[in-house]
Amino acid sequence: MAELIEVDDPTDPRLADYRDLRDVTLRRHLEAEHGLFLAEGEKVVRRAAEAGFAARSFLMAPRWLEGLDDVLAASPAPCFVVSEALAEQVSGFHVHRGALASFERRPLPALDDVLAGARSVLVLEDLVDHTNVGAAFRSGAALGFDAVLLSPRCADPLYRRAVKVAMGAVFALPWTRLDDWHDALPALSARGFTTVALTLAGDAVPVEQAVAGLDRVALVLGSEGPGLSARWQETADRRAVIPMAAGIDSLNVAAAAAVACYVTARRAAAGS
Amino acid sequence: MAELIEVDDPTDPRLADYRDLRDVTLRRHLEAEHGLFLAEGEKVVRRAAEAGFAARSFLMAPRWLEGLDDVLAASPAPCFVVSEALAEQVSGFHVHRGALASFERRPLPALDDVLAGARSVLVLEDLVDHTNVGAAFRSGAALGFDAVLLSPRCADPLYRRAVKVAMGAVFALPWTRLDDWHDALPALSARGFTTVALTLAGDAVPVEQAVAGLDRVALVLGSEGPGLSARWQETADRRAVIPMAAGIDSLNVAAAAAVACYVTARRAAAGS
Incomplete structure (x- = not known):
């Protein structure tokens, strides 16, 4: 009491x-x-x-x-x-x-504990805006993602503003921080996840196509201005884009996260 | 000069x-x-x-x-x-x-001018947050919507904060305000649009299913707390929901707008 x-x-x-x-x-x-x-x-x-x-x-x-x-x-x-x-x-x-x-705060869980049993994982690289981090957690939780992983320099999901925007999803969704930025995506591939990087790169395919038939997916998003680092774009298994109207440069990162999570969570199963 | x-x-x-x-x-x-x-x-x-x-x-x-x-x-x-x-x-x-x-500012265009040639229209009821209004415009523009209509009490898309969040989409996308709140949705139906209201109502069907095969669609969103008014829910042609994970009450309205616009803009054409 x-x-x-x-x-x-x-x-x-x-x-x-x-x-x-x-x-x-x-x-x-x-x-x-x-x-x-x-x-x-x-x-x-x-x-x-x-x-x-x-x-x-x-x-x-x-x-x-x-x-x-x-x-x-x-x-x-x-x-x-x-x-x-x-x-x-x-x-x-x-x-x-x-x-x-x-x-x-509690100690951050180990990567393997966060990934245990997870089928859809959101990976955020260097989002500096707490609002966007909170929004990504909220959308991920609502749309059926199982866990979130953060790059070493990504903003803190337990910062007040992020907690508020996430409406508590930062408590519900297992998450941890990736210690090794350089080999973060290969480490996920080695654990059986197909890493799908959202990017405007020339070889990117529509996200719906990129995730179709995949079992375990790690959906990788960068911040709105600089986008994903070259290293993460290169080391991702697939590069994907949200098809956009002509003349529009990009979606807000929170909107992109929502759309990509929706599409990924509802991906067609292998062989279907 | x-x-x-x-x-x-x-x-x-x-x-x-x-x-x-x-x-x-x-x-x-x-x-x-x-x-x-x-x-x-x-x-x-x-x-x-x-x-x-x-x-x-x-x-x-x-x-x-x-x-x-x-x-x-x-x-x-x-x-x-x-x-x-x-x-x-x-x-x-x-x-x-x-x-x-x-x-x-310029005089607001007439409804029929905004709707001329439009296939996908976003309709916002009483969003009070300028950030959400701006975000909805930005997502709508990026994902291929043709126009936006605002309820009489919806926040001003030309307010500085909305303009900033929209990244200029409030200039690119034709929009106007609906004078008659009470019969706003029937007026759209009369003009050949199927009005699809996003709601958590019991008879709501998944949004992908609600928009499939439709020619002209008016996607109708309310604010996050109260949601759409009873009047608008009742007078919409269809009620739709974004399927969510168990135990999660809702998406942020900007995230919901992004997902619903994405799904609606990519709807299967009639007969396909």
Whole structure:
């Protein structure tokens, strides 16, 4: 049962996890150092708790307590009850979905554990935008993907903004980070996955055709501006494109991820 | 040829079009009153000019002049040359893509003009988020849709944020607003379109099946929270769903738009 603790001093050190949430650089350091991540909004806080993450603390205005009372009842972490003005003062923004919670990160699972039993895996190279990372997780989860793998420099899926956009899919979908960028795709091929890289390269075939008949697929996406690295394009088993209207350069990466996940998850089975 | 005018007074009345760009309410009034819209970033400014919109003025730091020199050469509107600090002071945010321009809006075209020759039309009901409106335009344009129709209360596609996310697709794709919300879908049916509403309603069929064999299709999407209104769900010719993994409530509306546009644009022709 979370202890309810009223706090009216914005400098109270117990609120340290919630400071300056809009300062990405500061938050990166703070969250890495303390091994925490933030969840924002009743639904997302609930999903993190349901996924078994251990809360360090909760912070909310009184009117959000009732909606989360079962979550609070099940947690030993303290709940700091504050005015909305104080929440805004500490976090640096208007907390319009009310509840915040700080959770302990868990060690990242091993690649083989994430891939065990997976048939469709999304691989993201160097997406720097947390919104796009969150959107890719959400679409992947909704459209039937089994896991997500991130390049070493891909943005953190447990950053508050990514968590929020993903609507909790970052808790539901197994994921880990690839340590070895250079041989990441050959390592997946060696494990029985056909790596299909989304690219505008000249030899790319329509994605529907690229994934048809495949058993295990790793769908590989890069960021919108630079696209996939040359190394990953070269080392992918297949290069695929989403056919587009003449004169249009590209889809937004989140839209491309949604379409490619849809097509890949519904691929025709071998021999059908 | 745009006259280059150096401005170093942030209160200069000639900069009025660029004030307080983050204040959505104020901007709505100002832009409606003066019939203008803002474009942000070299690529988007260029696309607005190429689409034939008349510039009222340009505003940029010296380093952005060269990249837009052909656009400036072709326009009689003045170009206010300012420091980046002054641009930030006037607009209220860090203008990291540099160039801004203010363009004259044009009268909205008549529905029948927008629909002339169109085979795939996207219809958006009451999307309030400018990002989602922009993303829907971008995906629609990229995936081969011919036009977009907006419910009376749908957010403005020419609002700066929507324009930016759409990457100029709001200029390329014909669009207008539906005056009559109540009978909007029957009016489309009467014009030979099969209206296909994306919904989680019980009688919804997979979208691929819903659009198969159709000639002219109006794909109808609502906002993420409330979804489509009961009226629009009832008056649509067909109700369709994007099949999703168990336990997942929904896709983000931009992702849903991308998937549904992809499927609809590639629908099998009648008799095939």
